[in-house]
Amino acid sequence: MECIKKVELQKYDRGLVETLVDDVIVEYPFTVFVNREELITLLCSPKALDYLAIGFLLSEGLIHHKKDLLHWHLDEEKGRIEIETLRKSLLAKELLGKRTMTTGCGKGTIFYNVVDSFQSKRIHSDLKLSASQLMQQMHQFNKASELFLKTGGVHSACLSDGKDLLLFHEDVGRHNALDKMIGEAFLKDIDLKNKVVITSGRISSEMLIKAAKREIPVVVSRSAPTGLSLALAENLGITVIGFARGGKMNVYTDEERIIFDGKNMEE
Numbered sequence: 001m002e003c004i005k006k007v008e009l010q011k012y013d014r015g016l017v018e019t020l021v022d023d024v025i026v027e028y029p030f031t032v033f034v035n036r037e038e039l040i041t042l043l044c045s046p047k048a049l050d051y052l053a054i055g056f057l058l059s060e061g062l063i064h065h066k067k068d069l070l071h072w073h074l075d076e077e078k079g080r081i082e083i084e085t086l087r088k089s090l091l092a093k094e095l096l097g098k099r100t101m102t103t104g105c106g107k108g109t110i111f112y113n114v115v116d117s118f119q120s121k122r123i124h125s126d127l128k129l130s131a132s133q134l135m136q137q138m139h140q141f142n143k144a145s146e147l148f149l150k151t152g153g154v155h156s157a158c159l160s161d162g163k164d165l166l167l168f169h170e171d172v173g174r175h176n177a178l179d180k181m182i183g184e185a186f187l188k189d190i191d192l193k194n195k196v197v198i199t200s201g202r203i204s205s206e207m208l209i210k211a212a213k214r215e216i217p218v219v220v221s222r223s224a225p226t227g228l229s230l231a232l233a234e235n236l237g238i239t240v241i242g243f244a245r246g247g248k249m250n251v252y253t254d255e256e257r258i259i260f261d262g263k264n265m266e267e
Helices: 050-061 090-095 114-118 131-144 145-149 174-187 205-214 227-236
Strands: 004-011 016-025 026-032 037-042 071-075 078-086 155-160 163-170 196-199 220-223 239-245 248-251
Touching: 004 071, 004 145, 004 227, 016 145, 026 050, 037 050, 050 071, 050 078, 050 174, 050 205, 071 163, 131 155, 131 163, 131 220, 131 239, 145 163, 155 174, 174 196, 205 220, 205 227, 205 248, 227 239
Parallel strands: 026 078, 196 220, 220 239
Antiparallel strands: 004 016, 026 037, 071 078, 155 163, 155 196, 239 248
């Protein structure tokens, strides 16, 4: 299914008007059924939908291991996926029913008392990254954003080992892009414990929690973090880096994972 559609528009530019055809991103309602019950409708880009659904279930704690997944069937024409799991959780029962997630700033994860549940589970990782490595990764990340370059209407998320971009996804929703990456890594048995997540969007508490649940030690964005995400990161031992663009970046938490290979301006 195509992620882009052509539209005709009137462009006004300093007193001149012209008719143009432009690319816009498709926003696609995608309904997830679990054990024959409707769970949620995600508004997303119609690509890597199986990764999205499975990544969402992982992020919400509805599945934990591959053995929890019995089978699934994706029907792109009807905009739905049916997933059979080994067992139903209490959380799944609470979520069942017609619920729609927006693509914007709404919840990207079911925010129960996650702060309390995470407090004793710090992430331990011996991962070390140089600042110049990360800047190179951000350059590669920005070049990979084909849908964004064509439409300006999507967010991106990728997984890196500090040297190469391993997985890359785009979506109208930043939470969806991250869930697609998480779902693909899960199905391909990629260990996330010494990896880096790079995202184009704001690092909100929901985004940080998704990373924390998969024990990802470093989260990088070309945008800003929120105050709550930084408080969570400090408790969880996650390195948060924001405004990583133009050869610059801000390291907010757990900076010992970053090797600053440059001159200290205070010297």
